[in-house]
Amino acid sequence: MKDPEFVDCLRDLSSEVHELSSLLGEIDLSSWDKITPSEPWSIQDSIGHLAYFDRVQALAIEEAGAFQAIVERFFNFVGDPMEEHLKISRSQDPSETLAWWKSSSTLMRAAFQNLEGSEKLPWFGPPMRAISALRARVMETWAHGQDIYDALGLEREPTPRIYHVVYLGHRTVGWSFLSHGLEAPQGGIRFEIHTNDGKIWEFGDPDCQDVIVATALDLALLVTQRRHRSDLIIEATGDNAKKWVEIAQVFAGPPGPGRKPLSEQ
Numbered sequence: 001m002k003d004p005e006f007v008d009c010l011r012d013l014s015s016e017v018h019e020l021s022s023l024l025g026e027i028d029l030s031s032w033d034k035i036t037p038s039e040p041w042s043i044q045d046s047i048g049h050l051a052y053f054d055r056v057q058a059l060a061i062e063e064a065g066a067f068q069a070i071v072e073r074f075f076n077f078v079g080d081p082m083e084e085h086l087k088i089s090r091s092q093d094p095s096e097t098l099a100w101w102k103s104s105s106t107l108m109r110a111a112f113q114n115l116e117g118s119e120k121l122p123w124f125g126p127p128m129r130a131i132s133a134l135r136a137r138v139m140e141t142w143a144h145g146q147d148i149y150d151a152l153g154l155e156r157e158p159t160p161r162i163y164h165v166v167y168l169g170h171r172t173v174g175w176s177f178l179s180h181g182l183e184a185p186q187g188g189i190r191f192e193i194h195t196n197d198g199k200i201w202e203f204g205d206p207d208c209q210d211v212i213v214a215t216a217l218d219l220a221l222l223v224t225q226r227r228h229r230s231d232l233i234i235e236a237t238g239d240n241a242k243k244w245v246e247i248a249q250v251f252a253g254p255p256g257p258g259r260k261p262l263s264e265q
Contacts, residue, residue: 001116002115002116002117003116003117003118003131005117005131006115006116006117006130006131006134007117009131009134009135009138009164010109010112010113010134012138012160012161012164013109013112013134013137013138013141014109015159015161016138016141016142016145016161017102017105017109017141019145020141020145020148021098021101021102023148023149023152023154024043024047024098024148025098027152029093029094029095031043031152032044032094032097034151034152035151036147036148036150036151037147037150037151037226037259037265038144038147041086041147042151043147043148043151043152044089044090044092044094044097045086045089045090046144046147046148047089047097047098047101047144047148048085048086048088048089048090048092048097048100048101049082049085049086049089049144050101050104050105050140050141050144051088051089051097051100051101051103051104051105052085052088052089052104053140054101054104054105054107054108054137055104055107055108056070057108057111057133057137058104058107058108058110058111060121060122060123060133061108061111061112061114061115061121061130062111064122067122068122071122071124074124075124088100108137112130112134115130116130117129117130117131117134118130118131121133123252124252125252132168132171135164135167135168136168138161138164138165139164139165139168139224139250139251140251142161142162142164142165142220142224143165143224143226143251146221146224146226147226150226157196158195158196158216158217158220160195160197162216162217162220163201163216165219165220165223165224165250166191166193166201166203166216166219166220166223167203168223168250169191169219169220169222169223169248169250170189170191170203170204172223172249172250173185173188173189173244173248174188175249176244176247176248176249177243177244177247179247179249179254179255180247180255182243182247185210185240187205187208187209187210187240188204188205188208188210189204189208189210189211189212189238189240189241189244190202190203190204190205190206190208190210190211190212191203191204191211191212191214191219192211192212192213192214193212193213193214193215193216193219194213194214194215194216195215195216196215196216196217201216209237209238210237210238210239210240210241210244211235211236211237211238211241212234212235212236212237212241212244212245213234213235213237214232214233214234214235215233218232218233218234219234222234222245222248223248223249223250224250224251225248225249225251225256225257225258225259226259227259227262228258228259228260228261228262229245229246230261231261231262
């Protein structure tokens with residue numbers, strides 16, 4: 001039986017993809033060369049990145065052998081493996097890259113549709129439950145989408161779909177510490193997250209003395225490292241919470257460089 005949260009998350013991913021692809025369909029071709037805040041990536045690089053890893057996610061679900069070959073090539077690559085896959089979109093025109101992403105996303109979501117949510121899926125690190133992998137794709141789409149909105153100088157109103165980014169932010173508190181060579185706080189950190197429509201999302205032990213209070217948007221921007229801590233309104237109580245806001249990172253891999261304050265950009 002499918003996990004209802006998994007069904008909702010898959011629907012939200014489809015909506016996130018639709019929103020971003022609609023925006024991309026409205027901009028002129030020259031805008032695809034704009035450099036995003038994730039320098040030196042352009043808008044076209046960002047979409048090529050999503051297209052490639054959406055397709056890889058589909059392989060992780062349906063073709064284990066092909067996926068494992070990609071993982072081995074990725075980790076044995078001499079140089080920056082990210083640069084290798086970006087060569088694909090850099091050889092295309094924007095319409096081809098957009099079509100590639102739409103096709104990859106469709107294949108990936110169709111593959112997820114065949115799951116129930118609790119299955120363990122291989123990835124570049126430890127295996128993840130299907131619902132966690134799905135939430136990670138929502139997070140990636142949202143984060144790179146934010147880069148594109150920023151590159152175009154556009155504001156984006158947060159939607160309830162941002163829940164998945166916030167949820168992963170809390171789930172990866174320990175990872176943020178460990179990735180910096182620090183001991184993860186045994187009691188975790190409690191989150192009190194305020195939404196645009198007046199709701200409060202709470203995560204963690206209600207008795208925990210380390211507490212983060214923030215809006216959903218500010219928390220999402222923090223954990224995806226799309227804004228510097230100083231540009232966000234986040235209340236941190238307790239030593240662990242104060243340390244976490246300086247190192248928060250929802251994505252896998254080594255510690256990210258983060259963003260400069262807007263005043264320095």
